[in-house]
Amino acid sequence: MPAERVFLHVGCGPTRKEHTTRAFAGSDWREVRLDIDPDVRPDIVGTMTDMSAVPSESVDALFSSHNIEHLYPHEVPVALGEFLRVLRPEGFLVLTCPDLQSVAALVAQDRLMEPAYLSQVGPIAPLDILYGHRPPMAAGNLYMAHRCGFTRRVLDGVLRESGFASVVSIARADPYFDLWAVAAKRPADEAEMQSLARAHFPT
DSSP states (O other): OOOOEEEEEETOTTOOGGGSOTTTTSTTEEEEEEESOGGGOOSEEOBTTBOTTSOTTOEEEEEEESOGGGSOGGGHHHHHHHHHHHEEEEEEEEEEEEBHHHHHHHHHTTOTTSOSEEETTEEEOHHHHHHOOHHHHHTTOGGGOOOOOBOHHHHHHHHHHTTOSEEEEEEEOTTTOEEEEEEESSOOOHHHHHHHHHHHSOO
16 A cells, blocks of 8 residues: 655635545545645644744645735745645646636727626626635625736746746636646656646536
């Protein structure tokens, strides 16, 4: 039986491993949850830019879903530096965030306030994707505000500039409007990166 590996679920909110990726949901991965909001009962309370409670080179992988866009642009390299620090040498990051290129296409069609898709929490308009989901922010949860954004090319670039050696990414347009990237801490060949992508990217 393969040894259990650990992945850090950054900005987990109420989500558990079953709702991360197909591979991370498996029994050979143990989840450690980190979030800025203590109300979601994470294992570790912390921020992407200060994960000092997580020892260096202590996790095999890191999962970040729809939280990097909550940072200011100048904070993004700081957070990615923290991601690199806590990953073991053979570790990798799986990251997903909104795709501003496909969202901008809707804005160019003057559909800023029209539903782009229907989520579990109701309709999501381009305005919500660009700036943050309005209902929770109106209720006082300003953690939901978006302060930066990415296209596929920009995301690939910032991952490499921040020290990740190998990156593979995809952009999914309507009805997903998201980006997915897997980034390895050490250089990895194309076959290895594609294997990680198949294991963790949505189908």
